[in-house]
Amino acid sequence: MTATSAAALPTSDEVRPAPRRWGAPLWVGALLIVLTFLVLYPLLMLVFGALSDSNPVVDGFGAFRPSVKHFLDVLGNENVHLAFFNALAACGGGTILAVGIGLAFSWIVVRTDTPFKGFIAGASMIPLFVPPLVAGVAWGILGSPKTGLLNTVLKWVGIDFRFDFYSMSGLILVFGIYYAPYVYMFTASALRNMDPSLEEASEVSGASAFTTLFTVTFPLIAPAILAGSLLSFVVMLGIYGVPAALGAPANISVLTTYIFKLTAWSPPLYNTAAAVAILLMVVTAILVWAQQRVLSGKSFATVAGKAFRPRALKLGRWRWFTFSLALLYIFVVVVLPTLALIIAAFRKFLFIKDFDALFDAKAYSWVHFNSVFDNPLTILSIWNTMKVGVLTALVGGALAFAIGYTVNRTQVGGRRSIDLLATLPVAIPGLVVGVAYLWAWIGLPGGLYGTIWILALAFVARFMPDTVKALSTSFMQIHKELEEAAWICGRGMLGTIRTIVLPLARPGVVASMTLLFVLAIRELGSSLFLYTSDTTVMAVLLLDYYEGGNVGKTAAFSLVQTVLLAGLLGITTWLSRDAAQGSARAG
Amino acid sequence: MSSALLIENLVKRFAAGKPAVDGVNFDVPAGEIVVLLGPSGCGKTTTLRCVAGLEHPTGGRISIGGRVVSEPERNLLVSPRERDIGMVFQSYAVWPHMTVKQNVAYPLKHRRNSNGSGDVDTKVRETLELVGLGDYAERPVTSLSGGQMQRVALARSLVYRPQLLLLDEPLSNLDAKLRLRLRDELRRILKQTGMTGLYVTHDQAEAVVLGDRIGVMRDGKLLQMAPPGEIYNRPADSFVANFTGAANVLLGKVLERKGERATIDLGAAGRIEAWTPQPLQAGDKARVALRAENIRLGERGPTNAFTGRVVERRYQGMQTVYDVEFGGQKLEVLELGTAARHQDGEVALTLPPDTCWAYRDEGASSVE
Numbered sequence: 001m002t003a004t005s006a007a008a009l010p011t012s013d014e015v016r017p018a019p020r021r022w023g024a025p026l027w028v029g030a031l032l033i034v035l036t037f038l039v040l041y042p043l044l045m046l047v048f049g050a051l052s053d054s055n056p057v058v059d060g061f062g063a064f065r066p067s068v069k070h071f072l073d074v075l076g077n078e079n080v081h082l083a084f085f086n087a088l089a090a091c092g093g094g095t096i097l098a099v100g101i102g103l104a105f106s107w108i109v110v111r112t113d114t115p116f117k118g119f120i121a122g123a124s125m126i127p128l129f130v131p132p133l134v135a136g137v138a139w140g141i142l143g144s145p146k147t148g149l150l151n152t153v154l155k156w157v158g159i160d161f162r163f164d165f166y167s168m169s170g171l172i173l174v175f176g177i178y179y180a181p182y183v184y185m186f187t188a189s190a191l192r193n194m195d196p197s198l199e200e201a202s203e204v205s206g207a208s209a210f211t212t213l214f215t216v217t218f219p220l221i222a223p224a225i226l227a228g229s230l231l232s233f234v235v236m237l238g239i240y241g242v243p244a245a246l247g248a249p250a251n252i253s254v255l256t257t258y259i260f261k262l263t264a265w266s267p268p269l270y271n272t273a274a275a276v277a278i279l280l281m282v283v284t285a286i287l288v289w290a291q292q293r294v295l296s297g298k299s300f301a302t303v304a305g306k307a308f309r310p311r312a313l314k315l316g317r318w319r320w321f322t323f324s325l326a327l328l329y330i331f332v333v334v335v336l337p338t339l340a341l342i343i344a345a346f347r348k349f350l351f352i353k354d355f356d357a358l359f360d361a362k363a364y365s366w367v368h369f370n371s372v373f374d375n376p377l378t379i380l381s382i383w384n385t386m387k388v389g390v391l392t393a394l395v396g397g398a399l400a401f402a403i404g405y406t407v408n409r410t411q412v413g414g415r416r417s418i419d420l421l422a423t424l425p426v427a428i429p430g431l432v433v434g435v436a437y438l439w440a441w442i443g444l445p446g447g448l449y450g451t452i453w454i455l456a457l458a459f460v461a462r463f464m465p466d467t468v469k470a471l472s473t474s475f476m477q478i479h480k481e482l483e484e485a486a487w488i489c490g491r492g493m494l495g496t497i498r499t500i501v502l503p504l505a506r507p508g509v510v511a512s513m514t515l516l517f518v519l520a521i522r523e524l525g526s527s528l529f530l531y532t533s534d535t536t537v538m539a540v541l542l543l544d545y546y547e548g549g550n551v552g553k554t555a556a557f558s559l560v561q562t563v564l565l566a567g568l569l570g571i572t573t574w575l576s577r578d579a580a581q582g583s584a585r586a587g
Numbered sequence: 588m589s590s591a592l593l594i595e596n597l598v599k600r601f602a603a604g605k606p607a608v609d610g611v612n613f614d615v616p617a618g619e620i621v622v623l624l625g626p627s628g629c630g631k632t633t634t635l636r637c638v639a640g641l642e643h644p645t646g647g648r649i650s651i652g653g654r655v656v657s658e659p660e661r662n663l664l665v666s667p668r669e670r671d672i673g674m675v676f677q678s679y680a681v682w683p684h685m686t687v688k689q690n691v692a693y694p695l696k697h698r699r700n701s702n703g704s705g706d707v708d709t710k711v712r713e714t715l716e717l718v719g720l721g722d723y724a725e726r727p728v729t730s731l732s733g734g735q736m737q738r739v740a741l742a743r744s745l746v747y748r749p750q751l752l753l754l755d756e757p758l759s760n761l762d763a764k765l766r767l768r769l770r771d772e773l774r775r776i777l778k779q780t781g782m783t784g785l786y787v788t789h790d791q792a793e794a795v796v797l798g799d800r801i802g803v804m805r806d807g808k809l810l811q812m813a814p815p816g817e818i819y820n821r822p823a824d825s826f827v828a829n830f831t832g833a834a835n836v837l838l839g840k841v842l843e844r845k846g847e848r849a850t851i852d853l854g855a856a857g858r859i860e861a862w863t864p865q866p867l868q869a870g871d872k873a874r875v876a877l878r879a880e881n882i883r884l885g886e887r888g889p890t891n892a893f894t895g896r897v898v899e900r901r902y903q904g905m906q907t908v909y910d911v912e913f914g915g916q917k918l919e920v921l922e923l924g925t926a927a928r929h930q931d932g933e934v935a936l937t938l939p940p941d942t943c944w945a946y947r948d949e950g951a952s953s954v955e
Contacts, residue, residue: 195678195680197676197677197678197680198680198682200639200641200667200674200676200680201674201676201680201681201682201740201743202682202693202697203641203666203667203668204639204640204641204667204668204670204672204673204674204744204753205668205673205693205694205697205698205743205744205747206668206669206694206697206698206699206747207668207693207694207697207698208668208697211697215693215697216682219682219684220682220683220684222684
């Protein structure tokens with residue numbers, strides 16, 4: 001009886017081919033195993049590591065002596081406290097600055113008639129692509145207390161003030177200007193989506209433009225401001241490059257640099273590093289959770305109703321003032337560091353006696369580049385980086401496609417768990433992923449440790465949430481009925497994916513893989529713990545040069561990296577634009 | 588008595604192309620409510636926003652309470668906050684981060700000439716009572732319904748008794764039933780406060796109920812400005828006639844015209860006497876507009892009596908719509924009442940001359 005009534009009302013499950021009855025659980029099981037292997041197992045090992053006092057290298061993999069006391073000791077340690085509060089201070093200060101800059105920028109770009117807004121909006125995104133260590137190196141060259149280029153200029157001009165970027169304030173400043181785009185992205189879109197009559201109502205009510213800004217506009221986009229600042233705080237918290245470059249010379253440790261320092265002891269304090277990594281992860285997770293809460297909360301600013309164009313305030317002569325503010329920012333964050341790197345990379349000696357010496361052609365040469373490329377490790381690291389990038393893009397892209405499709409497009413049981421596991425890394429800073437992978441594989445004989453693959457898998461896990469999210473958006477744009485039509489035409493599930501979904505989602509897939517590739521080749525935090533001399537990558541080698549103390553070589557290699565990255569970005573943008581055109585043709 | 592609002596030769600041009608507002612003239616005496624009516628894109632909202640100061644006119648002059656607030660020719664432009672106006676927006680535009688009371692008190696707190704703040708509470712309470720939200724003062728506005736939000740917006744624009752109240756399609760985001768209720772109440776509130784109002788809508792029913800005068804706009808031009816009765820009974824051109832609901836059109840040729848009376852030859856259907864506001868000449872092509880509810884079915888009057896044939900009958904409960912054919916032309920006729928009295932087949936019909944309006948035929952000018 002029940003069987004016949006079920007047959008009378010076919011559910012969408014029954015439209016699909018019969019083998020799925022056992023195929024689906026098998027598929028879900030396989031995905032869960034892969035995700036467990038990539039995400040859960042390293043995390044568990046990290047927790048074990050934090051809660052034990054046995055060293056996997058010394059004692060072997062099997063030995064595990066649980067010790068909660070060790071974990072508590074670490075949490076009570078003064079140096080950990082110091083690193084923790086330094087991190088809070090640097091990221092807190094950086095976030096406040098980032099909010100100021102991001103908010104000002106979004107207002108200028110969205111709400112005023114400042115000239116060349118498109119250029120300003122585009123250029124202010126550049127900091128997002130600069131590897132943190134390169135930024136740190138550049139600002140070290142600019143603002144080191146004795147030889148910093150800025151200070152040299154101040155001396156020429158005769159101003160008795162010296163910058164010192166090897167300090168907490170330097171750290172805050174560099175954090176603030178480089179991570180302002182995160183705030184900008186949120187506030188700009190909130191401003192764009194805001195019903196302009198909310199502001200007009202205030203103006204008609206008799207409030208001045210200034211009052212309106214602070215009583216109506218900013219309170220209305222408060223959720224976006226909060227979400228943006230939480231995100232930039234989380235990103236800063238997980239950054240290794242900037243504090244390594246600017247904090248280390250002044251002995252300022254933040255959580256990330258402190259964790260790495262622990263593993264560089266002899267013997268390495270892996271247990272302590274795991275414990276501090278967990279502390280960093282918990283703080284990050286709480287903030288990410290808070291940010292998700294803010295984002296999922298009801299947004300004030302958007303109002304359904306008639307379409308509107310955002311208001312552009314006519315600034316009159318003041319628009320040149322806002323324009324120069326924007327130019328100043330772009331100069332400070334893009335032009336100045338690039339100039340510093342170029343000067344440092346091509347000058348034989350960084351010391352510049354006076355203004356004329358700056359243009360003395362004899363002082364410039366390719367000597368630093370030559371010595372960088374004389375080092376066999378340089379070519380090896382570039383080669384390794386490319387290999388890791390390609391592996392990450394291919395493996396991560398394919399896995400994200402499988403996960404995205406299963407989660408968004410099927411009704412199979414267990415897809416919630418898949419989603420959860422795949423999203424988990426969003427709350428894990430890269431450096432913590434590195435420590436977790438270290439713990440997961442270092443003691444295993446003949447395992448992944450010491451190969452390129454451990455880097456690639458760590459990156460796949462680390463960037464899984466971003467990739468799945470990017471792919472899911474492109475799945476969302478493919479109407480479900482397109483697939484259903486293929487099923488009805490007699491295509492099986494896999495056939496439908498191959499002939500319908502994959503071609504239509506191609507631009508999205510290409511874009512996600514490109515993104516993965518770019519993220520992988522500039523990643524430093526997770527590489528730090530996983531490379532060996534055979535598998536060293538560019539970001540790690542740059543850190544080596546920097547710590548070696550040769551500014552010229554460091555700057556030269558930074559430039560090499562920047563040019564490579566810019567070139568690859570250009571190629572990949574061009575590639576994904578091509579793919580997008582392909583889809584436009586198909587549509 | 589001076590006009591609360593005077594608009595002279597207003598022009599507003601966006602970028603290239605036809606001007607959005609093209610030489611509009613009218614005035615609103617104190618205490619009167621003028622409704623601008625027209626299809627979307629006719630320039631009514633732009634006109635309103637120019638009066639508010641939210642758009643900057645390209646030409647002409649706007650005066651509020653005898654003070655010129657906008658005259659581009661003299662580079663004169665008063666900012667919205669100094670025009671002493673209130674405005675109600677289509678999207679309500681109540682501030683979601685404030686309570687009802689905070690919303691309404693906002694203008695009292697931020698206006699430059701707010702005379703003391705001691706009576707803010709009293710004023711807010713009185714105004715909330717007026718719009719029927721007396722008990723809602725402490726609620727967050729986001730907890731209110733659409734209709735209640737629009738009441739808050741109304742209270743916010745009334746609380747400081749501005750010289751002029753501007754309303755931009757305030758009811759069109761509400762559902763149909765609520766719209767009717769709030770429409771009648773809006774009229775009561777506006778009249779009770781003696782407010783001078785400029786009201787923009789595309790809904791004729793709203794215009795008729797709310798307006799002391801209605802201005803019909805099309806393509807940036809003001810076609811007719813008159814009391815509702817005149818708009819409905821003496822539309823100045825075929826667009827006004829059509830837009831206000833005279834959907835029937837008979838095509839013919841002018842035979843002769845005496846003053847406002849014209850005789851039109853409808854061909855096979857015969858001749859028809861009609862009223863005309865235009866200087867039609869004998870031989871001109873003409874279109875005669877008339878409303879479905881003005882045609883008398885089953886009656887043979889002294890003039891304009893014809894015999895037609897009911898082709899189709901659509902019973903709608905409160906009324907019945909007949910498709911009637913006569914002399915090769917088609918008419919829609921509306922009969923009020925719950926009884927449908929006419930059968931398919933031959934029927935007498937009278938088209939009273941005062942309700943037949945003849946215009947020069949300039950091609951189709953219907954509004955869809």
